[in-house]
Amino acid sequence: MLFLTYLINGISLGSVYAIIALGYTMVYGIAKMLNFAHGDVIMIGAYIIFFMIYKFNLPILLSIIISILICLLLGIIIERLAYKPLRKASSLSVLITAIGVSYLLQNLAQLFWTSSNKIFPNIISNGSFSFGSISISYLTIITILVCLLIMLVLTLFVNKTKIGMAMRAVSEDKDAARLMGINVDRTISITFAIGSGLAAIASALFCAAYPAVYPTLGSMPGIKAFTAAVFGGIGSIPGALVGGIMLGIIETLSKAYISTQLSDAIVFAILIIVLLIKPTGLLGRKVNEKV
Amino acid sequence: MLKVENLSVAYGAIEAVKNISFEINDHEIVALIGANGAGKTTTLHAVSGIVPIKSGSIFFDDLEISKIASEKIVSRGLVQVPEGRRIFHNSTVEENLILGAYLRKDKDGIAKDMEYVYSLFPRLLERKKQLGGTLSGGEQQMLAMARALMSKPKIMLLDEPSMGLSPLLVKEIFDIIKDINSKGVTILLVEQNAKMALGIANRAYVIETGKIVMSGTGEQLLNSEDIKKAYLGG
Numbered sequence: 001m002l003f004l005t006y007l008i009n010g011i012s013l014g015s016v017y018a019i020i021a022l023g024y025t026m027v028y029g030i031a032k033m034l035n036f037a038h039g040d041v042i043m044i045g046a047y048i049i050f051f052m053i054y055k056f057n058l059p060i061l062l063s064i065i066i067s068i069l070i071c072l073l074l075g076i077i078i079e080r081l082a083y084k085p086l087r088k089a090s091s092l093s094v095l096i097t098a099i100g101v102s103y104l105l106q107n108l109a110q111l112f113w114t115s116s117n118k119i120f121p122n123i124i125s126n127g128s129f130s131f132g133s134i135s136i137s138y139l140t141i142i143t144i145l146v147c148l149l150i151m152l153v154l155t156l157f158v159n160k161t162k163i164g165m166a167m168r169a170v171s172e173d174k175d176a177a178r179l180m181g182i183n184v185d186r187t188i189s190i191t192f193a194i195g196s197g198l199a200a201i202a203s204a205l206f207c208a209a210y211p212a213v214y215p216t217l218g219s220m221p222g223i224k225a226f227t228a229a230v231f232g233g234i235g236s237i238p239g240a241l242v243g244g245i246m247l248g249i250i251e252t253l254s255k256a257y258i259s260t261q262l263s264d265a266i267v268f269a270i271l272i273i274v275l276l277i278k279p280t281g282l283l284g285r286k287v288n289e290k291v
Numbered sequence: 292m293l294k295v296e297n298l299s300v301a302y303g304a305i306e307a308v309k310n311i312s313f314e315i316n317d318h319e320i321v322a323l324i325g326a327n328g329a330g331k332t333t334t335l336h337a338v339s340g341i342v343p344i345k346s347g348s349i350f351f352d353d354l355e356i357s358k359i360a361s362e363k364i365v366s367r368g369l370v371q372v373p374e375g376r377r378i379f380h381n382s383t384v385e386e387n388l389i390l391g392a393y394l395r396k397d398k399d400g401i402a403k404d405m406e407y408v409y410s411l412f413p414r415l416l417e418r419k420k421q422l423g424g425t426l427s428g429g430e431q432q433m434l435a436m437a438r439a440l441m442s443k444p445k446i447m448l449l450d451e452p453s454m455g456l457s458p459l460l461v462k463e464i465f466d467i468i469k470d471i472n473s474k475g476v477t478i479l480l481v482e483q484n485a486k487m488a489l490g491i492a493n494r495a496y497v498i499e500t501g502k503i504v505m506s507g508t509g510e511q512l513l514n515s516e517d518i519k520k521a522y523l524g525g
């Protein structure tokens with residue numbers, strides 16, 4: 001029965017990874033770049049929620065919404081200032097710039113808010129459901145439900161709306177999309193906005209589980225979610241879900257049954273094995289090569 | 292309708308198009324023929340605004356378009372069917388058509404044009420829910436043309452629509468081009484298949500290594516000794 005509890009906790013942790021992984025995977029799908037600063041947007045989102053609640057005494061939900069809006073704007077600004085000028089540059093330059101943006105955000109956070117931990121407010125009540133001998137916290141359930149809801153809405157958005165179709169078109173062939181009258185720059189902006197807004201949601205859920213806010217907060221969930229995105233097949237939205245959940249489960253079970261110290265090593269070892277067997281990730285498909 | 296004056300386009304140090312000028316009048320079919328690498332695609336990309344020009348000007352309905360964004364050019368009624376079709380493989384036939392009408396807001400007009408392109412290409416209607424990538428080469432060419440028509444263009448630039456198709460399909464595609472033209476759409480047809488292109492063109496230009504070396508009516512060029520030797524196999 002304990003196993004089932006671990007499993008559900010793993011799915012919940014994986015749900016947070018999945019939400020973050022969406023940001024990596026959508027941006028990669030459209031801009032063909034790894035936005036290493038994505039994890040740090042989570043950190044900014046956490047600070048904003050913290051300040052909205054403690055400094056401005058705003059209600060929890062409103063604080064989260066403000067955090068989403070600010071992160072969304074931050075995503076657009078980062079893309080505009082740091083990545084857009086490099087649209088035609090080599091992918092190595094873009095990668096180095098992304099790492100630079102990541103350090104910039106961390107250092108700004110340190111400068112303004114110091115490196116000491118701030119204790120994240122309790123945003124979800126502590127109770128839990130009991131099913132026989134299993135007890136599952138509200139947070140765990142809410143996290144899983146939020147993740148599923150996001151996946152559902154995003155899938156509908158990408159498949160059924162005109163902007164979603166344009167996003168898929170841009171991810172496949174930018175010049176052909178331009179020839180249809182699609183504004184590629186705007187489409188990329190929208191993608192960054194969505195990914196960064198989701199990062200703010202992830203920061204609320206992540207910090208509700210691990211309630212400490214500090215400048216490098218985003219690094220670990222960021223790198224895990226990036227791994228999840230690759231694991232599931234970078235560029236694929238369902239891949240982010242599957243990759244995130246798998247990663248959460250593997251991590252939680254390794255911690256419970258093998259070793260707390262080794263759990264990260266086990267996660268990455270499995271990633272390497274998956275990529276050796278299927279280089280495009282679990283649900284990734286081969287990119288259409290153009291002639 | 293379209294007037295290109297002293298256009299030059301360079302990729303870095305390589306000048307792919309050198310000081311070319313040509314003109315297309317309302318309702319014409321004009322062909323631009325030339326060998327592989329002559330600069331045909333570059334010319335079309337410059338007109339559509341997806342490669343920057345080095346010098347010269349491009350007028351579309353008397354408006355200088357060489358500095359305006361590609362989406363503005365499409366919304367004014369100039370559309371391109373690119374070389375190699377470039378349809379969206381991971382989108383369905385229907386979604387490709389919706390994307391073709393991306394900038395339009397007139398729902399009724401879009402629905403009407405959707406019907407029109409399906410009547411022009413009944414095979415697309417049968418494959419409406421299929422992914423673009425599953426279509427045959429000929430069907431992809433049809434989809435690329437149908438997608439372009441969905442923007443309700445005044446002028447359509449076609450880049451080597453016959454490429455890789457069987458003679459029978461080429462004939463079918465060229466008949467449809469004539470049909471589209473007869474409905475009032477001006478056509479700029481880029482081809483290596485000079486014989487077919489000159490057969491349907493009112494006028495034509497010949498491009499060689501980035502320069503226009505000859506022009507005339509379709510008939511004049513078909514009967515020219517130089518053209519026969521260079522492009523029509525003797």
Ligand SMILES: Nc1ncnc2c1ncn2[C@@H]1O[C@H](COP(=O)(O)OP(=O)(O)O)[C@@H](O)[C@H]1O
Binds near residue numbers: 327328
């Ligand atoms: N993206 C590019 N970068 C550099 N050179 C290019 C590029 N595209 C085309 N070229 C060069 O420009 C010239 C004209 O090419 P293109 O316009 O594609 O010719 P065509 O369509 O007539 O076959 C060729 O020499 C080609 O190698």
Ligand SMILES: [Mg+2]
Binds near residue numbers: 332333374450
């Ligand atoms: Mg070409």
